[in-house]
Amino acid sequence: MSTAALHPAFDRQGEQNDETRLDAALRSFVGDFGPTAALHLESCVRCGLCAQACHFHLSTGDAKYTPAYKLEPLRRAYQREASPFAPLLRVLGLARKLTVEDLEQWQELVYDSCTMCGRCTTICPMGIDIAELVRATRHGMFKAGLVPDRLALMDRTARQWGSPATPAEDLPDILAEVSAEHGVPIPCDLPAADILVTAAPAELVEHTKALADAARILNQVGARWTMHQGGFDASNIGFNNGDVELQERLTRSLIDTAVKIGAHTVLLPECGHAYGAARWEAARWYGETLPVRVIHMTEYLDELIAAGRIKLRPLGGSATFHDPCQIVRRGGLEAAARRVLAALGVEVIELRDHGLTGLCCGGGGGVVSNQRAAPLRHRVFELKKQQIEATGAQRLVTSCGQCRITLDMGAKHAHWDRATESLLELVADQLVDDVQGA
Ligand code: SF4
Ligand code: SF4
Secondary structure, eight states, X not given: OOGGGSOOOOOOOSSOOHHHHHHHHHHHHHHHOOHHHHHHHHOOOOOOGGGGTOHHXXXXXXXXXXXXXXXXXXXXXXXXXXXXXXXXXXXXXXXXXXXXHHHHHHHIIIIISOOOOOHHHHHOTTOOOHHHHHHHHHHXXXXXXXXXXXXHHHHHHHHHHSSSSOOGGGHHXXXXXXXXXXXXXXXXXXXXXXXXXXXXXXXXXXXXXHHHHHHHHHHHTTOOEEBOTTSOBOOOHHHHHTOHHHHHHHHHHHHHHHHHTTOSEEEEOSSSTTHIIIIIIHHHHHTSSOSSEEEEHHHHHHHHHHTTSSOBOOOOSEEEEEOOTTTTTTTOXXXXXXXXXXXXXXXXXXXXXXXGGOOOOSOTTTGGGOGGGHHHXXXXXXXXXXXXXXXXXXXXXXXXXXXXXXXXXXXXXXXXXXXXXXXXXXXXXXXXXXXXXX
């Protein structure tokens, strides 16, 4: 496929010249070529099966959205700079050098049309982790100053504030407001606690009910918990942008704050956002087993129900469940949400594609924040909408606030009268008040 067929949209940050940009990208690519990445880049057999997994390809039929094709800059850089035959290929002129124009052309493919959902990874017969390699590509793009402007803006904010949306110093006031609005105490900056509770950016702005509902449940079971200015935002903005250094800083702030206050657990909000970074990547950054347990809200609810620490009034009816990619496919939490729904007395009618093979909401990996990707995202939403309608279920439930926002935006654009409900909020609404903590 010629690069001329690609979408022309790209943004640039900074004033560096093309040579400097390219050099920065190549150094990042080469630095990320560990043995696993090299093996994956060597082993693609061009079977094209991954195309049938990607919602961007499925919804458009456009070959440029084939997952393996999104890795082309990385593959080219590997062949020319780091493969065993790199010197020979260079001498023989068999590996064309990457150009800044190549990177600009591929910006749309690695940012606008990849949610890093990992569905292609599960289908690849060679076990190639395409989503992980897209992330490595984004790392190089970030170093080159070739990131969608919307994401670059959030990155700068997060570097300054420790959050892409909320300055840390505003946290006490925000929590006081949420507390007053919903009538539930929310502790902030306690010097000691067992559980450090974190929030998704949206929970501090518009989805405050989710945060208040988490507080209600934690208070009811008598947990010793707090939120804390030192680490409160469960964000993966760094991974989304390719700013790995920022992501490490954000994730470390959660774990280090938990250690500082003596907490044994970091509770991640109902969001896929930080799950991968905090649950899986953090151990690599620390170079050892994490000093605290990191769990997602759904796991916490599941454990409270299993231990009899909360009881729920039956909700009844039927629901279908949207599996958030980062929590279920890449996080392995497929059964927990279904056990919580069962405890609510809800009949689950599965989507045609669910669990490990569920279709992404279309907004992950920063796509929902990347405004210029909205038309493509709306096309992807149609796939999800069709599957949801086919279930005939009364409710649509998910356990990720970001998926919920994406699905609600898609429904609004499609004039589809269907709201996505939060599993956490359903649990809080059905909570029986007289069960006390163990
Ligand atoms: S990770 Fe998801 S969005 Fe990205 S190429 Fe693979 S299937 Fe498509
Ligand atoms: S499914 Fe795997 S081996 Fe086949 S084209 Fe895609 S990345 Fe390559």
